[in-house]
Amino acid sequence: MATLEIRDLHVSVEADNATKEILKGVDLTVKQGETHAIMGPNGSGKSTLAYSLAGHPKYTITSGTVTLDGEDVLEMSVDERARAGLFLAMQYPVEIPGVSVSNFLRTSATAVRGEAPKLRTWVKEVKETMAQLQMDPAFAERNVNEGFSGGEKKRHEILQLELLKPKIAILDETDSGLDVDALKTVSEGVNRVRETGEVGTLLITHYTRILKYIKPDYVHVFANGRIAASGGAELADQLENEGYEAYTKGGASA
């Protein structure tokens, strides 16, 4: 069973000629089949965790370890991590002018699967997945994220999640900026992947709204660069009622 283990992870960024530590010792284990919600206020370091795991060059790991099935993730390049089975659904996916969605998806699937998918089954697979996400087939011929609405970008991220079938999926604020209908559609996509039992999901969110559609096994409160509390789904209810105040105050004085 695939396991992502994060141990005492410290991460810094360079900003205004100064080094700022954002993650201050994160410990977390995500196993295949599990869904972990990471909730926290703005600026708590949730997205930094997501991008650090994916290998974004902006973030410097100062100490700690991340392993996937015992393999050192931090030693891998960004594309190696993806091929090893890590997937990051981004909050702000970038536009890639000149590259069509269909070309992009096929290139990506070829890289991750290690061989080009058979054309006939591939076309069918893409078509069906797009239909389930209520994406117009014409989408495939548009350039990646170019002129996409917020909802289209998120559907496109989840489309990739479904096609690439990672071992560990990190969803960075996939719910932000979505109306209820889009949120349902996107959540259904995530749930289809979860139901296979073959993915461990790290669901990063600011709001509890998405947890109505994607039921987490574990909820972690993220504050001041580390996990401040962990519990079951009931922790999310508590956050819904009380907000993050108790955690941010503690963080500020720490």
Add this chain to the structure above:
Amino acid sequence: MAEAQISPVGSTTAGSIAVAAESTVATRMSAPPSFDVADFPVPHGREEEWRFTPLERLRGLHDGTAVATGDGVKVVVEAPSGVTVETVGRDDARIGKAGTPVDRVAAQAYSSFQHASVVTVAKEAVLSEPVRITVHGEGGVAYGHQVIELGAFAEAVVVIDHTGDAVLAANVDYVLGDGAKLTVVSVQDWDDTAVHVGQHNALVGRDASFKSIIVTFGGDLVRLHPRVAYAAPGGEAELFGLYFTDKGQHQEHRLLVDHNTPHCKSNAVYKGALQGDGAHAVWIGDVLIQAAAEGTDTYEMNRNLVLTDGARVDSVPNLEIETGEIVGAGHASATGRFDDEQLFYLQSRGIPAEEARRLVVRGFFAELVQQIGLPDVEARLLDKIETELKASV
């Protein structure tokens, strides 16, 4: 040959110059067009038409110090039947009909060449094979002139290849008879030391179609002026360009479409990718719609993709309209960067960095390459783009 001549071009060309001289497109030039190099002052670099060009890298083409060495370039023309290929002297009447030099180097070339090559496609001849012209630089300084003339309703594809090393100033005249169709592919695949400056004049006959594809990969400095004017109504011009500007290269394309005649069309699309320190691409797109040119339909676009730090693009579209009675006129210019975030996004989907770059660059050029309509040229361009990418980083 007489039947291959087209009707009264001389007066039309002269007329277009007279009107253009009053327009800002023309007045931005430091001297009016002329065949005589003495009519142009030696540029100092601050003139509008020279301000982007590193004069010191012209190796004397601009100030009269570059003397032809006699072994500058070797020109070979391979033509299928239906085509006449001649080498003629300076006084041949067919030279200079399509346009007049607009800057000192073009005039220097016109004033200095010894022999011109004239390729004539007979009236109504439809060529099954392209005319292939290879211009191979042998390391010297050369001045040249090429004329390609199509009789009425003739159809031809001409591929001009530039390779090797040279300091070359050469102009090309394209003269299209009524209803003629000419596609010209000019590939600048020079060694990285070559200097190539030239003015390409096309004079498009009634209902004729001219398609120019300029592909610039090589050279230390390449500066081309593709120019189009119309001899009679109903003409169409498509100007496509593709350049891949590497470290230290200066590649400059200065277009002018002179809509001097009613009911003509033009469409210009130039795309360039740049990579490496000191890579400099310049694109000037001048479109002039004269008062007489009612019913004009024109569009021009320049797109640049900057792949690394240290590269520079100057893109200046300029549309000048003297009549409102037109079908359409537009221009667009945009320069984008392939940045770290795009690379990260593609890599995060398992795509290795080198392949990510290739995906983006191929995508960027694909649409343009598909418009060329010549499968062997398209395949060659895509190969060449791959080679350029491999040479990078």
